[in-house]
Amino acid sequence: MKILINTASTYKGGGVQVAQSFLEECQQFRDHEYHVVLGEMIAELIDTNRYPSNFFFYKIGYRPATRVLGFKSQSEFFEKLEQKVNPDVVFTTSGPAYWRPHAPHVVGYNLPHYVYKDSPFFNQISFWKKKKWALKGAIVTHFFKKEADAYVVQTDDVNERLQPIVKSHRVYTVSNTYNQHYEHPRKFGDKLHRQSDQEFRFLILSAWHAHKNLEIIPTVIKALPEAVRERVRFVVTLPEEDFKRSFSDKLGEHIINVGPIRPEEGPSLYKECDALFLPTLLECFSATYAEAMKMGKPIITSDLGFAHTVCGDAALYADPVNPNEWAARIIQLINDSDLRQTLIQNGREEQKKFLSARQRAERYLDICRKVVKADRNKDRKIVVVNQAVNYLTVGLCNAFTEEFGQVDLITGSIHEQGESLKKSVRVTKMNTWVDRPSWKKMLSYVWGCLRIYTLLLTRYRKHDVFFMSLPPMAYLLSIVLPNRCSMLIWDVYPDVFKITGMTETNLLYKTWAKLNKIAFKKAHRVYTIGVKMAELLANYVDREKIQITPIWSIFQSNGKVEKENNPFVLAQQLQDKFVVQYSGNIGLTHNVETMIALAEKMKDHDDILFQIIGRGTRVPHLKALVKEKNLLNCQFLPFQSDEMFPYSLSAADIGVVILDEATSKGSVPSKSYNLMSYGIPALYIAGEDSELYDYAVKYQHAKCVSSSNLQEAANFILSLKSDCNLREKYAQNAVKASQNYRRSNADKIVEYYLA
Template sequence: MDKIKDRKIVVINQATNYLTIGFCNSFYERFGSVSLITGSIHVQGEQLNPAITVTKINKWVERPSWKKMFSFLRAMLSMWVLLLTRYRKHEVFFVSLPPMAYLLNLVLPNRFSMVIWDVYPDVFKITGMRENHAVYKLWSRLNRRSFRKAYRVFTISDRMADLLQQYVDRAKIIVQPIWSIFQENEKVIKEENPFVQIHSLDTYFVVQYSGNIGLTHKVEVLVDLAEKMREYDHILFQIIGRGPRKPVLEKLVSEKSLPNCQFLPFQTDEMFPFSLSAADLGVVILDEKTSRGSVPSKSYNLMSYGIPSLYIASEDSQLKVYADKYNHARCYSEQQLDEAAEFILNLSESKALQKEMALAAERASLDFRRNNAHKFVEKYLNEHPIIHTEESVEYQAKNF
């Protein structure tokens, strides 16, 4: 398709990853000018088109909490100044960080759109914050104004859209799934996998959690599973990553003297395909207070490599929808760990079930390809964007 030469857009994300790069590159195929405001760029596979203008701001700081909040506020201030000056005539496409930065559309004249995959202030419920808390009430009120004013409001799942409709008319929400880092199944067999050899994993059925270990990821349930299954010597529970809860988990494993748990740091980008390939079963865990619509990117990576998944999430979560739809995963609540343990054992002992679920994961991955970035852009440009998922079609049939 031809470029729209008279339209300029700036993508903003304090911590740019493969998804933001994909958005930028896809917008560049249609827009005359594309820019990026960011604090850092983490390239995983796809390179940012060199014709895209990059303006650097301060980097995101993960810990401690006060430094992270300071980095957010500093980034917001920088974004506000840049959008008032250098990018005052640009359309704005907000992605991810700082989590409150989309609220800048309340004080800026730019045409402003956002991709929402963590719903604030709802996430704060994990910390025990109630809906009558002053911060919660204020942010909720600002959400209603911000989303109502937005040009486009994107989210990545139907369940997330259900959650967002408390803030904005459901008809305005555009659902578009994202995509995996990996576009093909390049899983490395154990016999040729250096990660397997380094960590002596060749004789184990590896149940792997790989990712952040933060407040929204209740990884302690994996420790609970390991405790329930400590008698099965062939099953290893592997926890790869970092985050504020990792020391707590390591202490818990030590106190319980669990021989079937292994902690490893985040792997390099070069080693990541090998560490992912080592998993016989990938684990995705979300706090049930906020898991309704969230779909962590690791879910798509596991699908792409044809790795069966275990989801620990609520019954009304998007992960449960995907597990039922594609049959590549099983989803259990935190109260169903006995059933989860039985599933792990059955899978570890059945090559036929492993193959069946692996093939189902590969089929599922076809819905989460890089082409989805282009779909974001086309829906952005569509004068009357609609949601194309099954549930959304049903919704529109009832309401239009």
């Protein structure tokens, strides 16, 4: 790519460090051509002679924001440069740029005042200053909305707040991080006097801004008991004029000013201090948090959302406008060495979520590639078809919005879990899917296919078409459609019919098989979710055409709730039970009768409960079976609400996934991935030719047994129940396995689609 990097609007604070770091790291990515506009502050930090021949630098003599209300054009310099360079993409490291390029434009957002309007900062300023910030915010937001095709922010919290402001879903989160100088610190001379044994130093690595709340420091000092006050020193890095204007000479012994420091001097100064103190009222992301964690320093900071988002358990928090609370936290930290070590250790864990400087640069470049692709595909349209939409379809639709100008969805119902459907996706309603009785289900499929066919021939005749799971025969419409069609196969038909006793010589089976060969051969892309399913599909299409892309869990991290804090456990009185849980649909391919047979085999173990949560055509039959066998160790519950689902899933000691062995090669229930994400050991009851069997062998997080060998299943349950170390080993393996089944798999589907 030919990238125009604009740093003209970056002139102070963390934005300068981010821009400098990005430029330095870009030297590692030599496939691109970089044209860099150097703002006045950045120009002082960059030695252009050190950069390779694929870098071109242009100094700008003004800051664009200073010309917004003036007579001189703020964009003339950029317009001439773009015409000369003709870039593929423009990346403004900190916006707004006050310029709308012709090329796709990615803009960094780092202005907390306009996304955190609930900050206590606004309670401390005058009425007229509030009006000034409101006016400035309106102007800045106007330019952000007008000039950008995509935005980059540093936390998910800012991402959620910014999207409704700029009315765009193309907002990407790329975490800030410590400067690369913290990876390989250079040695500098000490800036502070030799530290006495009793002295405790708090570093405040910040410029003077009203929202940094540094003026609270004198009142915090006064709130400290005299014995503690004598020990505490605050180390600030302010220009001398700011320091003298803001702090009384009387506080000189408690506040030490070393003056502004260069980024490479930061690690050295941290080593001379004991903790980070940051009473800020507004941040998008302060790199000082990450730096303190990297340098092994505990943190005391403001009890505000942005701070919790970044610091997690690595900090003590105080009401930012209450000096007594700040003093209490200081006393707590100084007097408790174990607490300091805990915060330091927590900081090591928290910093794992931050990207390295190189990873951050790589993510920026990936976003630039995405935006370039999206610009090239802005006239392309795709419609996704699924009669009953769940989180998987939502994720895929959202992924398509990153690359297509228009994404539509034909569906009868939408069930959002974990991820909301982006507002840019246009939804066209069709008839809903009916679960039972069977004749109504089939009627809903047939009527659905007719509705889909009509829509694709009329309203969506110029769209690409992407078929998903329902109606199960809908993808066969591609045979007679003029559209370019693709399909994601979760259950392989007609093979699934074998569970009913249907043979391959049956007319319906043979007809569907022949239609499969025609549809798959004509398709643009054919996806499936596992190796075994690909082997099955290879009976209908060349194996080389099948793309294997695993699906993903509702949960993108381990949010399992321990039993003692679990409201579902309390409500169902499961505190003393070892719960073997099946949670999901109870239909043809699931053979949940196996759970009943297993419960019967283990009915003498009163503390083991077999819990069946879900709905489906077989529920009445299963309940009758339990009643007939007088099994007191079985519990039936309906599907839980979305709010309760994480708790019901967390209640499981073992999660059960069942497939009828006649068709287990052709299906992988999504519950398998939810169990992995929550670190719940699994019992798979399926054949050795199934994807589930391969998972169990590969990840060692589950046991896969045949339904004909339930004694082995019972032994597995008893072994996990009696051995907590073994149970923990399976749980850890499950969480590790879940890393392969993340939401990013939806992006891979789209990536292959466009390849």
